[in-house]
Structures are given as C-alpha cells and as structure tokens.
Amino acid sequence: MSLRSRGVAALLGTAAVALVPAAPAVAARPLAGAAQLSARRCTPRGVTRCGRVVVPLDRSGAIPGQVSLRVRMLDGPRRTRDSGTVIALAGGPGQAAAPLLEQIAESIGPALATRRIVTFDQRGTGGSGRLRCPELARIRRASQLDAAVAGCARRLGARRNAYTTAASVEDLEAVRSTLGVDRVALYAVSYGTKVALDYAARYPQRVSRLVLDSVVPQSGNDPFQRATISAIPRILDTLCGHRGCPFTRDATADLATLVRRAARAPLRGRWFDGRGRGHSATLGSEDLFSLLLAGDFDPFQRSALPAALRSAAQGDTAPLLALAVGSSLNGGGSAGGDSDALYIATTCADGGVPWPAGTPVAQRPAAAEAALAALPEAQLAPFDRRTLRRLRIDSCRAWPESPIEQPTAPLPDVPTLILSGDSDLRTPRSDARAVAGQLPRARLLTVPGVGHSVLGAAASLDQRCARRAVTAFFADRRVADCGRTSLPPVAKQAPRRLADLPVRHGLPARAGRTYAAFELTIADAFERIMTVALSGAAEPSGGAVGIGGLRGGTVRIGRRLMRFDRFSFVPGVTVSGVLSLDLDDEAPLVFHIGGSAAARGTLVAGERSVTGTLGGHRVNITGAGASASGATVARATADAAPQLSLERRIGELRTALEQARPAAVQPPAAPVGAAGPLLPGLGAER
Template identity: 25%
Template sequence: MSPVNRPPLKKRAAVLLAVTTVAAALASPVTAAAPGAPAPAPAPLKWSNCATSRYPTLQCASLKVPLDHDRPDGRQISLALTRVPHTAARSQGPLLVNPGGPGGSGRTLAGYIASALPKDVAGQYDVIGFDPRGVGKSEPVLDCGAGHFTPVRPDSVPLDEATERANLERVKAFAESCQTKHADVLPYIGTVSAARDLEVLRGALRADKLSYFGYSYGTYLGAVYAKLHPDRVHRLVLDSVVDPAGVWYEDNLAQDQAFDARHKSFLAWVARYDSTYHLGTDPAAVEARWYEMRSALRTTPAGAKVGPAELEDTFMPGGYFNGYWPHLAAAFSSYSVDNDPKPLVAAYEKFGAVEPSAGNSYSVYTAVQCRDSAWPKDWNTWRADMWRTHAKAPFMTWNNAWYNAPCAFWPTEPLQAPDVTNTDLPQALLFQATEDAATPYEGAVSMRRKLAGSALVVEQGGGNHGIALSGNKCLDEKLASYLLTGKAADATCPAQPAPKPLPATRAVPPSAGGAALHGLLGFRG
C-alpha cells in the first residue's frame, strides 16, 4: 500500500512447503508457538544508556534472532531495540510499539509513546521500540539500491507505451537489484517472520506476556503475533487498521479510492479559503486547477525536480495528516496563481523527496509486502485494474501502482496470508478515523469482526492516519483507561478541528502533537 505498503514472492523450490508450514502454524496457536525445532531460550538483554535531550531515560540493546525460525540454531540476525523503563512500583510488563510501514523504524517511537502517555500509565510499562528485521539499525540492513525515486521520474500515468515501458523497466530493475543484493535473506523478510521475532523478544525480556501498540501496518503485525501467541498477549492496541482480508493487492486498490476522496477534501478546504489562496470557491474548479498544474509539470518540471509523479509524492502526505494542508495549499497557490514554482519545489523537498536512508525502508516495505501474500504476476491484470480504478480515483492510483509494482516481478514466491481471526485473545482496542485514506475505515470494521470481543473507537469525520496520542483528548483518555485496566467499549469521538491557513496559525501550529507523531510514522506506512 502506499502505506501500508506491500506483498512478496519467494524461493521457488520451497513454495508449497512454506505455504503449508505458515498456514498450519497460524491455524494452531500451540503449534505456532514452537514451530520447527525448539528454540533455545534467548540470552537476557543488556541495556545501555542512549538518552537524547528529548528522551532522557531512553536505553538501547540488541537481540539475536534466527534468520529462519524453523532453524533456530542456524544463522542469526540482530534487532535494534530501545526502552523507556517503567517507574511504578508495580509493572504491567513490556509494551512493544511499532510505527507501521512495513519498513518503519520504531526505536524513537518508544520515547514518544512513553512521553505522550499520562505519567501514571507510562510508568507502569517498559515501553519497547524496535527496528524489525532488515530495518534501520537492525542487521543485516536491506537496501536494494539508490536512485529508484530520483527525480524527474516518468509520469506515473502511462498515457503511452513508452511511459509504461519506462516505469516497468524501473520496477523490474528494483526487483532484480533486491535479488542480486539480498537473495539470502529475502525469503525471511515478511510479517510472519517479524511476528515470530516478537516472541523471541518476549523471551529475552523474561516476560510472561507482552502488550503491543501498533499503527498502520503495525496493526497487521500485531494481529499476526496475537494469532500465533494469543496466550502471550496482555494488551493489544491497533490504530489506523489494515484490512486483513485484503493484504496486500486489494488493500491497495481500496486505498487508491480513499486517497482520492481525501484529496478532494483537501481541495474543498482550499476552496473554503479562497481569500487566502485565490484558487476559486468551487471545489471542482480548484480540482481542475490542480490537474492543470499536473499537466504543466509534465511539460516543464518545476526546478528540474517536480514532474507529475513528484507532484503526487508531494501532495500524498496531505492524505495522512491534514496539518500539512496549509503548506501544500500555499505551494499550490504560488505555482498556479503567482507563477512561482519555488514554494512547490520546497514542498517537494519537505514532503515528497526520498531521503537516502529511505531506500532501506522502501526495500523492506517491498520485501515484506511481496512476501506476505500473492500478487498478480500478469501485468495485463495490473493494467486493467489500475485503469479501472484510475477512472474513478485519478489522484494516486497509478503512483501507488508503480510503488508496489516490483511485487509483480519479485524473485521469491509469496506465502499464504494468515487468517487472523482470533477468539482466544483478551479484549483488544482499535482506533480508526472514518475518512482515513491510508487504511480505510472498512478495514477496522473487518479487523474488529475477526478479533472477538474487541472494542472500536471511531474518530467521526477525522481523516488523519494515526490518531491516538496526536492531540485528540477523547481518544487519548480511552487509550489510557484501556492500558490501565484492560477494559474498553465501542465509542465515538469527534474529530479535531481542521487546520487554518498559515498566516492565522504561525504562532501556534495546528495539532503540534499530531505533527510530532506523524513525523515518526512517516508516509506510505
């Protein structure tokens, strides 16, 4: 998905065995708790100080886990961990936190979560952040090659054969590079392997049970862990929930339509502030001007950096967090009204440009999604589905398609996506905004049905992705209560107010907590 981000293909010879093994493991928690030969107890963790000015009690450690959990005595890899220790006399144990992706680093998130929760709640938990296998400071690190997102890319919408061919060559080259660089580890980069890592981590923490708080893709990782080890779950919080029935190809098609609707909400907001942006008072007219800007950039990219694909990259973060809308609207207005492309280039560099380190997160994103479940291998299927969806949702359908398209050519075979239906868990708590684009609302409803007894807290009218601990007091109170007591009920909270144009809010930016959280969660994850 654009965040949620994608499926894998793996080693040909072992396909049937791999699918059978994983499916059987996920059908039986007892079997899944100890697949293959019994693993030796992990060594206790050695924590060292790695405090920052923002998170003065942060500690770091590393954990060895098997590359292949069915061969626990074989090659070991390492996971990078962080911890904010509990301060209360009585601890409720570890609370693992994950920002999503796949491919997102969770080490800093531990400090954020511990500081954002009420002190009496955070003090009862050891808040544990981690870089999943292949990510960040974990080893080995996946990086399939620099330059995949170097501007100016071919137009994402393939209006002619040459443009489609250029995009296909890009994604095929990326898949081939991953195989060349990481053939030894690609079969073991996936959600099930990552979930089994969490069980090793629980053992290393010497905890009978663990709690888990995941955003975005992290909701799926948490649900898979809970399926494997329901008796090891103390609390389970899932925020901005992946639809487990659609991983990952179908989820991306649903995401395309949701992002288009969210983009229209942004354009309607721009029209509401015509006195600031001068782009018109009619949302449809503002939308037409946005697509006129896109067409102009096809001919003359702004600053030799921002073509149509980069424009989509720049505005897509507005679908994750409306706190970015004033910045994006100002850049849009400067380009379309003032004929000044510099603010648009600056917005691209702030929101759309891929940092060199992001090659790692995208590599893991692709490896996980391409491995987790089957994707169409016939490009004709993709082409037909994308044009059909593009006709209804033109904003980012093709951009998202190319982001995920390496999975059509991935070198390792896909696994069978697990059924996360679970009747053996303690009560779980889900959070979801009704207008979330990255993980549409229907996914939370689907997950709630699968997790028996779970509670769903809905942010009515909200469209941000990642909503707990982002400034909504109603949501945060329900989270705190659940972490303290383990009890929750279905509820509805009002969304936070929409942002105002920048001149009115320079002194106090809208939802500072939301901006901090979304900086950690990132985009497409």
C-alpha cells in the same frame, strides 16, 4: 526537472549491504532473561535497558543463519513485578523501532505509569541485521526500478525470503518468551498493526489487549489504492468545512481537472530554493497523488491543498509546486536504522501485488495490466489508470518470489482500541472500520483533523483526546468520543497579482495593496519557517535554514537572526530586512519594500504600530490592525486583520527553535509508523 525524480535520492538512504553471517538454524535462544535485561542499562546513567534475543533466520531450517534482535525497554515509574508489559511495533515495513522507545513512551503517556514498555528492531532493520542494497539508493527514475529491485534480490540471495511478516510474528513471540511474561499488550502503528494482528491471530492466548493506530488490514496493501482514492473527495470536502471553500465549488473537481491536464502534458512551473535560485519543474498525476499522501503528516500542508489545487487549475502552479517541493525534500526523516531493502523484501513477499502467487516474472506485467484494465473507472476517480501505472503498481515484478503465501487465522476476542485519523489517506478509516468489524471487543475511535499516526500527530496538534482514550483503555474505563479540534483553517488562494488584493487601512490604492501584500508576505514567511523548516524540509544555507519565497527571494533563519532577502509572496512585491530573535533586543524591526508592482518604501514594526512610507505616502497604523505578522497558528488572510504582534511571534519562533534546534538544520525522526516514501511509485506504503 521532475520533482519526482529529484526527491528519490533524498528518500533512499541505503548505501551498502549487510548480511547476517551464516550459522546453523537454531531455536530462539534467550540471550537475556528478564532479570539480566533489567540489570543492563543502555548507557551508564540512562533509565532504558538493552538486550538481545537471537532467533533463526529461517525457522524451517532451509536457510542457515541467525538474526540478533536488538531489544530496548523502559519501566514505568510505578511498575511492580506483577505489572504488565507493552510491546510496541513501528511501521514501514522497514522502520527501526528501538530508537523510537522514548517517543513511543511519550505517545502512550500515563498508560505506561505501571507498565514496562519494550521495543525491538524488526529483523533487517536497525541493530537487528539491517539490510542494505546500494542498488536502491541509486534509483533516480522509475524506469530504473526493475533493475534495482532485481539487483537487490540477487544481492540478498536466498535470504530474501526470510523477511516476511510471518517471520516477524515469530520474532515477536521469541521476544515475549525471553521476557518471561505469559501475556503482553501490543501497541502498534501503521504496518506494525499488521504484525500485531497476525500475532494475535497466531498466538491469541499471549495477547492481553491491542492498541492499533492507523490500521493496515491482515490482507495488507491494495496495489490499486482503492480505499485511499475513495477517501480523497471526503477529506478534501472536510478541509473546506461545512461552509465550503470560497474560491472553489469543488476541490475534488479541481484535482480531476489537473489529472486530465497532466495526462496530456505534465504541469509546469518554477520554484525557488533556499538560496533564492529559481528552478523549472514538472508535476505528473502520480506526483499529485503523492502530494496528497504527504499531507497525512502535516495539517498545514493539508489546509493549503484546496487553494493550491484551485490556483493550478486556473493556471498558477507556483503554490502547488511549493507544496510538492517541500514534501519531496522532506522524506519523512528517520530515527536511524531504517531499511529500504527490508521494505522491498517484506512488501514483495507479503503480497499486495496485482498477480496471483506463482506467476512467472515474465508474465507479471501482462497480469498487472489485465487486473488494472478490469477495474471500473469510477473506482479510480479522480485519478485514472495512467496514474496507477506511473505509481508502479507492479513494483515487485522483478522480485523472484512475489508473493509468498502467508498463514492466516481468524482474529481473537481480545480488548482492542483502534485509532483512526479522519484525514488519513495512507490507512483510511474504511480500513479501520473493516478491521474493527472482525474483532468482537474493538472500540474504534475516529479522531477529527488528524492524518496518519494518530498519537504522533496528537502532540503537534495538542490533540488530547487520543491520549486520554489510550489511558482510559488501559485502565478499563469507557473511551469517550473525540470532539472538534483546533486546526489551521483552509488557506486562501495566493494572489496572482497585486491588483487582486484589497486596499488596506485607508491608504491610496497602490500603497494600501502593497501594505496588504506586506502582511501576507510576513505571515507566509513565519508560517513556513514554523511548519517547513522545523519539519526538516528546508535547505541549510550558509549555516542557516533557507526557504525560498513563493515568487522569489529567500528567508534565512539562524540562531540569532532572521533575514529576509527580497522574499516574495505576491508577484512584484518583495520584503527585505533583518530581524533579531533575541527578545531582549529592542532595536526596531525595519522592512524594506520593493518590487516592480509595489509602492516602494520602508516600514518599521513596533509592538502595536507600523510606521513608515510606501510610495511616498505616510503609513501610521496603530492597534490590532498594525500587527505585521498575521502569524497565529491560523493563516493570515487578505480580508482579516492579523491577530498577534510581530514581537510576540518572534518570541514563539525563538522558543520553538530552541526546543528543536537540531531539527532546524537536518530532518528529524519521522512520526512513529511513518517510514516515508521509500521508493518511487511506492508512496502509499503504510
């Protein structure tokens, strides 16, 4: 089974088409002015206010109809009548912004204390006439893409041409006018930055300042992903640090090896689901590309990439498949109202396609192939032309009007803060630098260790620098550079056999290696529960969240218990046992060690000791080396003693689960600006 095709159903959630009823084209009609909006609470006891702004579907009048834009707003605690207004724009295209109001307000933080923040669902998303094309939801293979895209275009009819970025720019102006303010600050993430830039160019007198997080240039996406590809070696080198990765001389060379190997035949292996069932799977070079992009939102996944690439290059595909399965199951989530149909309509209309405007549909495949053939191989390394073909650089070839020429204008001289994650592959820092060079008063802040959506990642990484920068920028103070940040160190290679591990704590060889395997297995389980289950990538199993082991078995976690069932990280070594997540439960933590390679036995973990037997040998380990978890934010390794006790890690896990309990059984909202890979071959969308 291909992981790529397996993930499509989860990534495409549209089910039905909803078109705006036809009506005569009219000018923007302010349904609610500032006073009316301020008097209308979204809920009886809520602090947010709601309203609608009705705009023409097509301002030229050629296409009849209206769109009712859903608007939400929130006042800062110290806002006065003269305070400013910030309009926030989400990503995609296709991500509904209104459900993200509170999340956006938290991201900007103190900068909003004296301001009003406003969001609205972009036309075609959420409560603004969300577009639905069931054809897109039925895609299972890339070969079905053309028919689905053409079917969606037919379903939408002439209205499909009314969902350009230029139309969203005019919608933004209508919202500003309805609010009754002369100028607004714009805070935008990912694709939203393109809307913000185009708006600032079109209406420079209406913009007081710009905050652009993870910039998409005005020119839009490059269908050949050259900026992304050129950033891959640097980011892999950064993961390994200045001392390099001890298990490989060159992580990029390992990736290139896998790309060449995948050109001959897909990489094959097995992975285990949340019920412990094994599945055969394949990975192509296009899946490797998508896997790298998936790391944009997860520092733990990024830290695991070099070791997983090296293991696969040496013939052990299990770690790489485990990462790929996690990213395919976790499609980025949705705050509600996202639209794949809108994504297609806007992306295909705006451009970023490998043929000039006006190219007939029948001639587009040849035009795309000619453009691809003209690229030097060096611009695509460590990938190749075959990878880009399989990523479907011509995904819009069945869309009748692709591209539609968009208006362009120079960018204005307004204060601008650009935030760029140093590890961002979707919107690399080279794009941020290019945009900064076009804005006379731009301040580019590169944030180390962060991928896509800087402010969204800042919360999970405790990265205060980016938030301080936004606060300083709105206060007209100097924006300080970011220093180093605390990130998970690069992961060690997963052992392929018990003999690869060192002997621990003076035990006999087999028992000592089994104990080392036990430490690594528990560490892996806790890390994956914290970073995979809570990100929504795990599978519910019998009312609990289930995660398959790297080599087999499962760990399942419910509200009160964490159950290991022959969970395996090291081949031939399994761990079973039931752990209470109740901190008041003083029952001992008992683990049963089994497996064909293990020194079998039972271990009892206490606060500062581990006792029991392995292979008939007594185990009695006290002090720091007795910790069974190895579950600090950093990974446990085979050559360093774990740092925290198992009980303390259970406490941290229990607290995290209580804070995010709904997310443990269903995918949470995506980071602001992250619509997720919506279609096969479109995994690099912004």
